[in-house]
Amino acid sequence: MKPLVVTVVLVVALVEVSQTYPIWYHRGWLRWLKEGDSCGTCNLELCSMPTDCRAGTVLNSCGCCPxxxxxxxxxxxxxxxxxxYGHCGDNLECRLDAEDIKFGEIPEPQCVCKSQETVCGxxxxxxENICQFNEAHAGEERNISIKHEGPCKTAPVISLPPQDTQNxxxxxxxxxxxxxxxPMPHLEWKKKGxxxxxxxxxxxxxxxARGGPRKYSVTGWLQIxxxxxxxxxxxxCQTKNKYGFAYSSARLKVIDGSSSTFQSNPGSHITSGSTDYGDYFDSTEDEEEVEHGSGDYEK
Structure with missing residues (x-):
């Protein structure tokens, strides 16, 4: 078989396999086939500008077009x-995962943000870092910059409220x-009345109470x-820091006797408003209403 025919057959086979297994395409097979070995003279006028680049642009394999x-x-x-595979974008570098190497695994190099410091948009x-900020704002027409390094200073937000239960x-x-x-909020529990x-x-x-699972979050439990x-x-559950407060409530229904089955009725939601923090917790309102709210302290 002539060398040219062998080359064509090999290229066709690799293309078909790459299309059958998308992960191979992700790892660069078709990209390698398309680029070839020859670059020729760099002519920027022939370059097509890429769009929607979430990590900015880099030069291609010929060092010519973005x-x-x-x-x-x-x-x-x-x-x-x-x-x-390609090269990492702005503020990123290609690294091997040290943990994978430690446990004897063969890691694949991945793009890692050079700075792991949080930023406030x-x-x-x-x-979590400047790279995630850049990804979130990629493609926006106006030039957007971070507000400051470090996390945004915010009033507490209850991301997972307590749920109604019965037993x-x-x-x-x-x-x-x-x-x-x-700053990290203080979390406390009260029973109405x-x-x-x-x-x-x-x-x-x-x-x-303990920190996590995310940065700048606190998880608390009340066990009876x-x-x-x-x-x-x-x-x-009530929480506060110097910038504001939030609270969310859930009902416990206690059933006399014993049984192998009982009905759970989870249902909790959070609403925002300007409810006075102290008035609510000393409230003697009808206990049929389960309250949720949040607010900012006056500056």
């Missing part, structure tokens, strides 16, 4: 002279509450062991 740079987390070429949103006497229940804010913060001196009630009929009521 093409979209690889974004954070995308496979890349460690060798600058290699253009198989002009819209008041916190981004039989003697069983255990747990209410959860997840809050995000910077009781001015004391929980757990107080009640041995069968306990509370816990061996619930009694007197535990029935509305429980409120």
């Amino acid at each position: 093409e979209c740079g690889n974004v954070e987390g995308q496979i890349c070429d460690l060798d600058k002279d290699n253009h198989f 002009p819209e008041g949103r916190t981004y 039989f006497t003697g069983n255990d229940i747990i209410f959860g509450c997840e809050v995000s804010a910077y 009781n001015k004391m913060f929980l757990p107080g001196d009640d041995a069968h009630i306990s509370i816990q 062991q061996g619930i009694k009929k007197s535990d029935e009521g509305i429980y409120t």
Whole structure:
């Protein structure tokens, strides 16, 4: 078989395999076939400008025309002279995952942001790093810059409110509450009609809190062991920092006796407003209304 025929057959076979397995296309097979080995003279007038490049542009394999740079987390070429996977865009560098190497795995190099410091966007949103900020605002006509380095200073936002629940006497229940804010907020629990913060001196009630799962967030739990009929009521997760407050409530219904089945009716939502922080928690309103709210302190 003549060399030219062998080459054509090989190219056709690689194209068909790449289309059958999209991951191969992602890793650069068709890209390699299209680029070829010859670059020729660089003529910028013949270059087509790429659009919607979320990580900016880099030069192609010939070092002539711009093409979209690889974004954070995308496979890349460690060798600058290699253009198989592509090169990382602005503020990114190609790295191997040290953890994968540590456990004996063969890692694939990926684009990693050079800076892992959080930044605050002009819209008041916190981004994990400058690369994520650039991705979010890529393609916008006006030039947008960060507001400042570090997280945005915000009032607490309850991202996961406690949920209504019911159970039989003697069983255990747990209410959860997840809050995000910077500076880190303080989280407390109250039962409606009781001015004391929980757990107080009640041995069968306990509370816990820890950071996470995201940056600048706190997760708290209220646990009641061996619930009694007197535990029935509305429980409120309330949180605050110097910029504002938020609260969300859920109902506990306690059923006398025992059974193998019970109906759970989760249902909790958060609304925003200018509700006075102190007035709500001392409220004697009808307990049929489960309250949720948030607000900013006056500057």
